[in-house]
Amino acid sequence: MGKNSLTRRDFMRLGAGAAALGAAAKVTVLEPSTLWASPRPVPPSDTIRFGIIGTGVEGCSLLHSTLPISGVECVAAADLYDSRHIAAKEALGGKEIETTRDYRRILDRKDIDAVIVATPDHWHRKAVIDVVEAGKDIYCEKPMSHSVEDGLAMVEAIQKNKKMCTVGSQRVSSILYHKAKEIWDSGKLGMVDTIMAAWDRNTDSGAWVYPIPPDANDKTIDWNTWLGEAPKRPYDVVRFFRWRCYKDYGAGLAGDLFVHLLSGIHHITGTNMPPQRALSTGNLYHYKDGREFPDLLWTMYDYPNYQLVLRCNHNNSEEGEFFGFYGKKGTMTIRGSTLTFKPQGPYETPEDYSVFGWPAKLRNEYYAKWWKDHxxxxxxxxxxxxxxxxxxxxxxxxxMTDHLANFFHSVRTRQPVVENEVFGHHTAIGCHMSNQSYFTKTVAVWDPGTRKIKS
Ligand SMILES: NC(=O)c1ccc[n+]([C@@H]2O[C@H](COP(=O)([O-])OP(=O)(O)OC[C@H]3O[C@@H](n4cnc5c(N)ncnc54)[C@H](O)[C@@H]3O)[C@@H](O)[C@H]2O)c1
Structure with a gap:
């Protein structure tokens, strides 16, 4: 055999080594203009006017994200904390808009077609129902509901009033997730039985310990209205700004972050149902500041065709935001904003493990035949x-801009939205099942008959 020639076995080793070295794969930068959400000309007569309820952290971010979208204009904002009226105008680049504490003033305006709801979760149900009953389309932040019952009532009201609804897990409009869906739909992964995803953060801000602005007090904030249908309690500025930590207003890690992971996975895999079962574990290890949710949460979910494991950890961020789809023919991962598909097999290799339990004669005959056949x-x-x-x-x-653009496009054309109320309801149920299992220390089971979570 010549000096430079390789046996098949050498070749296979070389191939495996080259793959392990990760022979610098070419990175394809995705083209936003191939998607229908990208900027498109809109005649002035088709401009959509919208209002917003809740202009805190997310509301301001949404307003700012609408700026590149053609043919939309924010004309009014409601918030219960006066400084956020200023913040809303600033997020719109200094645009003068009507601001109010009372969102009814927005709903009464005939020139408003659509409303964004970016209040804490415990206000979503009432605000969304009021919006659609006032005849406006709705963009509701995630998680759509604060409870299964809230979600059911919201779906019913939206459908009864025949309104467009988009729920605000913006990743379902991302060009990266569309690519992931394309790979999933192509069948290149083969049968996928395991999906894992994580969203880990290790900062106080990541754990919702937000600083409290110095002008916040019971004069600048309408505390009693903010409480809504939650139990009455005296003004509490910590609850106002760090509401995600408390069951009366938020849903902890599941409602804040699992919902994004679930939405992404449901979108990519074409799933539009609640998980069948959920089993959670976790604990409150570090943030012992009176919060009612864990700072580490794991949930294992059953779906008809795959098992899903989710984790959020507030105490280590090495994994960051991660998805793994593990298939018989390949693996697809999303790490932050990088999507990778790696094929696996087919493995044309002779058995080299169990045949060492054979006598040498039989083993050698086996190898001779294998190499003859291959x-x-x-x-x-x-x-x-x-x-x-x-x-x-x-x-x-x-x-986020693409997600909002998709919503406004649907408001204008009445074409189906990317993430409607049923999709949003189903992913929110996954979050509620996670929490129910965590707090009851039992398996949470979705019962489609009664539309309730059983333990
Ligand atoms: N899609 C995302 O990536 C994303 C990111 C962050 C937050 N969110 C969601 O956005 C929502 C808001 O979160 P946030 O961080 O902006 O909270 P936030 O506390 O910063 O802001 C919420 C604002 O809503 C106002 N508000 C509450 N009830 C109101 C009412 N009845 N009328 C008028 N204003 C009212 C409050 O005064 C507050 O300023 C939550 O549902 C959250 O889960 C989504």
Whole structure:
């Protein structure tokens, strides 16, 4: 055999080594203009006027994200904390709009077509129902509901009033997730039985310990209205700004972060149902500041065709935001804004493990036959397949702008939205099941007959 020729076995080792070295895969930068959410000209007569209820952290971010979208205009904002009226105008680049504590003033305006609801979760139900009953389309922040009952009432009201609804897990409009869906739909992963996702953060801000602005007090904030249908209690500025920590207003890690993971996974896999069962574990290890939710949460979910494991950890951020889809023919991961597809197999290799329990004669006969049946390619005809695929969006890409653009496009055209109320309801149920299992220390089961979570 010549000095430079390789046996088939050498070739296979080389191939495995090259893959392990990760022979620098070409990164494809995705093109936003191929998607229908990208900027498109809109005649002035088709401008959609919208209002917003809740202009805190997320509300301001949403307002700012609408600026690149053609043919939409924010004309009014409601918030219960006066400084947020100023923040809303600033988020719109200094635009003068009507601001009010009373969102009814927005609902009464005939020139408003659509309303964004970005209040804490415990206000979503009432605000959304009021919006659609006032004849406006609705963009409701995630998690859509604060309870299963809230979600059912919201779906019913939206459908009864025939309104467009988008729920605000913006990743379902992301070009990166569309690419992931394309790979999933192509069947390249083969049968997928396992999906894992994590969203880990290790900062006080990541754990919702937000600083409290110095002008916040019971004069600048309408505390009693903010409480809504939650139990009455004296003014509490910590609860106002860090509401995610308390059951009366939020849903902890599940409602804040699992919902994004679930929405992404449901979208990519074409799932539109609640999980069948959920089993959670976790604990409150570090943030012992009176909060009612854990700072580490794991949930294992059953779906008809795959098992899903989710984790959020406030005390280590190494994994960041991660999704893994593990298939018989390949693995797809999303790490932050990088999507990777890596094929697996087919493995044309002779057995080299169990045959060491055979006598040498039989083993050698087995190898001789295997190599006869699988002849090595001619020298010079070896092919090293470099078929790992890597995708990323271009710098500055905003899935939030795309998500809002998709919503406004649907408001204008009445075409179906990307993430409607039923989809949002189903992912929110997954969050409620996670919490129910965590707090009751039992398996939470979704009962489609009674539309309730059983333990
Ligand atoms: N999609 C995302 O990535 C994302 C990110 C952050 C937050 N969110 C969601 O957005 C929502 C708001 O979160 P946030 O961080 O902005 O909270 P926040 O506390 O910063 O802001 C909420 C605002 O709503 C106002 N508000 C409450 N009830 C109101 C009412 N009845 N009328 C008028 N204003 C009212 C409050 O005064 C407050 O300023 C939550 O549902 C949250 O889960 C989504």
């Amino acid at each position: 002849p090595a390619p001619e020298p010079g005809k070896f092919q090293v397949k470099e078929d790992e695929e890597v995708y990323t969006p271009p710098p500055g890409y905003s899935d």
